[in-house]
Amino acid sequence: MNIREFSQDLQKIYDQMWDAFSQYQAASGLNCLVGCGKCCNNPEVEASVLEMFPLALRILDENKLEEWLDKLEEPAQDHCLMYEPHTPDGSKGQCGVYKERPSLCRMFGVAGFYNKHQEVTLSVCKLIREKYPDLTKIRESEVSDKTPMLITWSYRLAQIDPGLIQDRMPINQALKKALERIALYAQYQEHS
Ligand code: SF4
Numbered sequence: 001m002n003i004r005e006f007s008q009d010l011q012k013i014y015d016q017m018w019d020a021f022s023q024y025q026a027a028s029g030l031n032c033l034v035g036c037g038k039c040c041n042n043p044e045v046e047a048s049v050l051e052m053f054p055l056a057l058r059i060l061d062e063n064k065l066e067e068w069l070d071k072l073e074e075p076a077q078d079h080c081l082m083y084e085p086h087t088p089d090g091s092k093g094q095c096g097v098y099k100e101r102p103s104l105c106r107m108f109g110v111a112g113f114y115n116k117h118q119e120v121t122l123s124v125c126k127l128i129r130e131k132y133p134d135l136t137k138i139r140e141s142e143v144s145d146k147t148p149m150l151i152t153w154s155y156r157l158a159q160i161d162p163g164l165i166q167d168r169m170p171i172n173q174a175l176k177k178a179l180e181r182i183a184l185y186a187q188y189q190e191h192s
């Protein structure tokens with residue numbers, strides 16, 4: 001695998017993915033709460049190792065590989081180490097790696113999925129649902145194939161490499177493994 005080409009291809013999909021989901025939020029009015037970062041404060045956020053390659057490469061290029069590997073050896077928090085909280089309880093804050101954040105982070109707020117009856121259904125973050133209860137019901141009733149779908153974007157990722165949607169693990173662990181692979185890649189580059 002050419003890691004740089006792979007990461008560029010992945011970053012293109014990330015950008016398109018974000019366009020699709022953010023445009024849907026804006027058009028539907030089901031926007032994230034201003035300054036909210038509650039989902040990033042959750043230790044259950046997962047990513048695959050390959051999804052973290054664009055970020056791992058940036059860390060390599062900024063000569064911060066050792067610094068990040070040390071931080072990830074015994075992470076100070078169970079939730080994502082890239083989260084920058086603005087309040088003591090972590091409910092407000094921002095992503096420190098917004099451009100390279102993995103796929104799940106781009107789809108947290110509002111996304112379409114197929115329910116067990118194979119009907120298109122809307123998944124809406126609890127906080128958005130609580131803030132816009134009536135609008136949420138309206139958008140749920142209007143849901144269609146134009147709604148950005150989790151499955152569509154998972155397929156697009158899998159087309160680059162099936163590993164992108166497999167073997168998901170807690171995000172800090174995924175970044176650590178990605179950095180370890182990038183460190184090997186850097187050593188290989190030095191000696192080739
Ligand atoms: S990568 Fe960014 S968006 Fe994703 S959980 Fe971490 S801080 Fe949140």
Ligand code: SF4
Nearest residue numbers: 032033036039109125
């Ligand atoms: S998806 Fe929900 S918890 Fe996450 S930032 Fe948006 S409003 Fe907040």
